[in-house]
Amino acid sequence: MxxxxxxxxxxxxxxxxxxxxxxxxxxxxxATSQKPQAVIDSLVDYYSRYNANIHRGVHTLSQEATDAYEAAREKIRAHFNIEHSREVIFTSGTTHGINLVANGFSSLLQPGDEVLVSAMEHHSNIVPWQMLCERTGAILRVIPMNREGSLIMKDYEELLNEKTRLVFVNHISNALGTINPIEEIILKAHQHGAAVLVDGAQACSHVVADLQELGVDFYVTSAHKMCGPTGVGMLYGKESWLEKLPPYQGGGEMIAEVTFEKTTYADLPHKFEAGTPNIAGGIGFGAAIDYLNEIxxxxxxxxxxxxxxxxxxxxxxxxxxxxxxxxxxxxxxxxxxxxxxxxxxxxxxxxxxxxxxxxxxxxxxxxxxxxxxxxxxxxxxxxxxxxxxxxxxxxxxxxxxxxxx
CATH class of the missing domain: 3.90.1150.10 (Aspartate Aminotransferase, domain 1)
Structure with a gap:
């Protein structure tokens, strides 16, 4: 049509x-996209017909809510061509996802390790890494940009070295609209053994990021930028990395067994999803993906x-x-x-x-x-x-x- x-x-x-x-x-x-009636209806439908907590109840409403929430996770997995649904972590948004990863790397970085961010990042992809460097003694270095609003890739290559552990860059600049060459950025980082996190908040309403093809280690985005509800987003992480990172928060849902002597953690993705999530938001996120793909x-x-x-x-x-x-x-x-x-x-x-x-x-x-x-x-x-x-x-x-x- x-x-x-x-x-x-x-x-x-x-x-x-x-x-x-x-x-x-x-x-x-x-800043935020508007919402089509189909997404609004999905929220009303949840609260009107099967509002219940998920994963924990044997009653019908809980099972229906769980099925709808997990169906949304599967829609996200398929849309971004993620290999496993357990690599999809629901978050409250892009900022939450970045902070989750930054917190996890606190135990993996050593003094003198280097992390790179681009000069055109949103504050949410700068401040958490500054805080990480303060906690660990790692060094923050900046990939410069030119007057056209593009990253200077020659300088990026020169910044990469055997001490580089992490690279952070947005897929698209929120302030300038620049589409960054993330394929090249990821490839060159991996050649030096560094992991890459891409902030996809500004990209996902415009393009479909194939995360397996990109080979990126972490990718974050927010539903509200792509016709979905506010207060919900997605962190993709390669399973190998997510297994290495410790939980970001403790509480219900993210545990396997709790005693006063020791707690063991749930398998992915629940290890990073403590507490009652934004169930309606997750379902609405799935509805937004359906809508955009229909367009x-x-x-x-x-x-x-x-x-x-x-x-x-x-x-x-x-x-x-x-x-x-x-x-x-x-x-x-x-x-x-x-x-x-x-x-x-x-x-x-x-x-x-x-x-x-x-x-x-x-x-x-x-x-x-x-x-x-x-x-x-x-x-x-x-x-x-x-x-x-x-x-x-x-x-x-x-x-x-x-x-x-």
């Missing part, structure tokens, strides 16, 4: 609302690329416009400023005109420091956005510029 954006938009209730007397133009998809990622890519290219052309025609992140591999994010105008002021005026964008440093302050700017205006497009909405954005930016100049 041909992609029909009008039909798609009908499936998103929030897109029908108005903001400040104007039809909503939602261009903050890099089709080829159709999603084509729609978003057309929006990105058209918006880039139109915005660059505005005097004083500066767009950050001009690499050849880029997703549907445009991060920009207008000379002499603070991004916050532009974002505030756009909101008055019903247009939702993000302003600030986007939890990526090192990128803003690199460009020596306080922040940017970020317009991030999803497959349910339209060319007409781009026109409204451009007209609103022009009006804001006139009012603020």
């Amino acid at each position: 041909a992609f029909n954006v009008s039909r798609v938009r009908e499936q998103f209730p929030i897109l029908k609302r108005e903001v400040n007397g104007q039809p909503l133009v939602y261009l903050d998809n890099a 089709g990622f080829d159709a999603i890519r084509e729609q978003e690329e057309s929006l990105r290219d058209y918006a880039t052309e139109q915005l660059l025609a505005i005097d004083g416009m500066v767009i950050y992140g001009e690499g050849t591999a880029k997703t549907s994010v445009i991060s920009f400023n207008i000379d002499g105008i603070h991004p916050y002021d532009i974002g505030t005026l756009l909101d008055k005109m019903g247009i939702a964008v993000r302003t600030g440093h986007h939890c990526a302050q090192p990128i803003m420091d690199f460009y020596q700017i306080p922040g940017t205006v970020r317009a991030s497009f999803a497959f349910y956005n339209t060319l007409e909405e781009v026109d409204r954005l451009v007209a609103a930016v022009k009006k804001a510029k006139m009012m603020l100049s």
Whole structure:
């Protein structure tokens, strides 16, 4: 079936609302995507028909909830081409997954070991590793970027050495939209015996990451970036690594046997899933994956690329416009400023005109420091956005510029 954006938009209730007397133009998809009715219905269905705790009950509701939750795990496994469902750990989101891995490596690193992060990481893929280095005496090194917003791969290769233990990089930059060459990054890290964690939060709504083909050691993402609920995400880890890492939290569900003398831990994935999980969120995550695959990622890519290219052309025609992140591999994010105008002021005026964008440093302050700017205006497009909405954005930016100049 041909992609029909009008039909798609009908499936998103929030897109029908108005903001400040104007039809909503939602261009903050890099922060969180909107939810189709199918995902909303999956949450309502769980709470309305079979709300119960999972894995522990013999009664019908518990069994139904367990089956639905584990079916969602299987959908995630299949979508990312993960070999075993036990390698899929449910988390509260990308940040949780990163911290889980960082905590685990506290017992595996030695003083003088080196870990690499890229210069374009979200704070959630910087701070946990800084904390890890403080605990272990490991050394944090940074893969630099250039003015185009791309990683300098020659410098990355020179940073790798026999002391490198871990490499952390995002699949796609949330602040710039840059698609990083993670295949090459993983390959070169493995040549030096280093493990790799990829932050896939910004990628998974745009591309399908084949994790077996990539050979990555850890991959993390959040459901809310890909039309799913907030408060739930996924950590993939190779089974060999997950077996090495100690549990992140203790409590119910993650145990095999508990006595006051000694506790033994459950098998994967439950070893890392202490306590009652976000059951509805996990089921909704599965529903979101079903929905996106029904739309089709080829159709999603084509729609978003057309929006990105058209918006880039139109915005660059505005005097004083500066767009950050001009690499050849880029997703549907445009991060920009207008000379002499603070991004916050532009974002505030756009909101008055019903247009939702993000302003600030986007939890990526090192990128803003690199460009020596306080922040940017970020317009991030999803497959349910339209060319007409781009026109409204451009007209609103022009009006804001006139009012603020």
